[in-house]
Amino acid sequence: MADRMLLKGESREQVGTSKAVALRKQGKLPAIMYGHGKGTSSFALGLHDLTEAIHHGHRLFDIEIDGKRETLLVKDIQYDYLGKNYIHIDFIRVNLAELVTVSVDLNFKGIAAGTHEGGMLDVHLDAIEVECKVSEIPEAIDVVVKEINIGDSIYASDIELPDGSTLKTDGEALILNCHLVAIAKSTEELEEELPVGPEVITEKAEEPEGEES
Amino acid sequence: MALMPKRVKYRKKMRGKMKGNACRGNFVAFGEFGLQALECSWVTGRQIEAGRVAATHFLHREGKVHIRIFPDHSYTCKPLETRMGKGKAEIAGWVARVKPGAVLYEIGGVPEDIARAALARVAYKMPVRCRFITKRHSL
Numbered sequence: 001m002a003d004r005m006l007l008k009g010e011s012r013e014q015v016g017t018s019k020a021v022a023l024r025k026q027g028k029l030p031a032i033m034y035g036h037g038k039g040t041s042s043f044a045l046g047l048h049d050l051t052e053a054i055h056h057g058h059r060l061f062d063i064e065i066d067g068k069r070e071t072l073l074v075k076d077i078q079y080d081y082l083g084k085n086y087i088h089i090d091f092i093r094v095n096l097a098e099l100v101t102v103s104v105d106l107n108f109k110g111i112a113a114g115t116h117e118g119g120m121l122d123v124h125l126d127a128i129e130v131e132c133k134v135s136e137i138p139e140a141i142d143v144v145v146k147e148i149n150i151g152d153s154i155y156a157s158d159i160e161l162p163d164g165s166t167l168k169t170d171g172e173a174l175i176l177n178c179h180l181v182a183i184a185k186s187t188e189e190l191e192e193e194l195p196v197g198p199e200v201i202t203e204k205a206e207e208p209e210g211e212e213s
Numbered sequence: 214m215a216l217m218p219k220r221v222k223y224r225k226k227m228r229g230k231m232k233g234n235a236c237r238g239n240f241v242a243f244g245e246f247g248l249q250a251l252e253c254s255w256v257t258g259r260q261i262e263a264g265r266v267a268a269t270h271f272l273h274r275e276g277k278v279h280i281r282i283f284p285d286h287s288y289t290c291k292p293l294e295t296r297m298g299k300g301k302a303e304i305a306g307w308v309a310r311v312k313p314g315a316v317l318y319e320i321g322g323v324p325e326d327i328a329r330a331a332l333a334r335v336a337y338k339m340p341v342r343c344r345f346i347t348k349r350h351s352l
Binding site: 183 | 215216217218219220221222223224234235236239240245249251262266269274275276277304313314321322344346348349350351352
């Protein structure tokens with residue numbers, strides 16, 4: 001992971017939706033930090049700097065609030081409904097020596113051999129959870145897929161992790177497999193499979209005529 | 214007939230209203246690239262099928278297309294030259310109710326430029342304005 005980045009924040013005592021909206025209009029992002037038994041504290045950060053940093057892969061920050069500097073790791077980000085802008089960010093207090101569980105992206109390198117024979121690489125998981133030191137969080141883990149033929153699979157336990165990292169995802173979790181591409185069905189074929197109309201659960205069965213109870 | 218549910222509790226439904234934005238299904242979850250709706254609208258089963266055909270034809274057996282919406286809502290329509298009344302009309306089709314932010318289709322296993330071109334073709338089949346989105350980075 002990239003080096004720690006220093007950001008300046010300002011503590012905020014007024015919390016709530018309307019105050020958060022007002023902050024966002026000023027180009028600031030409401031944030032919160034917690035962990036290490038110190039309780040939660042709310043603060044605001046400059047949106048532009050933080051967005052740029054996160055886009056460049058930073059997850060670990062030194063944040064200075066009212067003269068105090070804290071080392072914080074991004075825990076959660078809330079987006080707006082279009083997923084374009086950040087609306088809130090959660091940080092967790094960390095020590096550089098402590099172990100944390102983080103989700104790390106997988107980088108698939110190369111072109112699978114099976115794709116040259118009409119196969120398709122089906123990626124089921126593109127990130128895995130690893131436990132590592134805060135100072136040694138990998139930015140991404142490379143997975144070489146050159147030798148994957150049709151019918152081959154890669155499981156979480158097959159991935160080579162960087163030194164000092166342990167796998168937290170289930171080792172039997174399927175990361176990717178290579179299989180033959182099924183021929184896409186035409187609209188006519190799909191229509192033949194579909195029923196004419198749906199079955200209605202609450203529909204009463206018709207009683208035979210002439211029967212009296 | 215295009216896409217429709219296999220089983221329903223009641224055949225005919227009230228039309229309802231579409232308020233607000235999509236708070237679920239609004240990010241790329243299965244593929245790598247997605248097509249996101251920017252408006253609210255009914256998307257019929259035929260339109261969803263047309264989008265699927267457009268994408269699969271363009272991709273030419275490469276990559277994987279995921280459809281993230283399903284037409285689970287029926288609508289009725291009275292025949293022409295019919296007087297009002299006499300009960301609710303027969304079902305005319307099935308629609309998915311799409312709100313701004315909803316991801317309609319996803320594509321995985323192809324480079325971005327190909328996915329972008331495929332989803333642009335799909336967007337032509339949709340009754341709503343759409344935009345191309347990519348998967349979020351994990352934290």
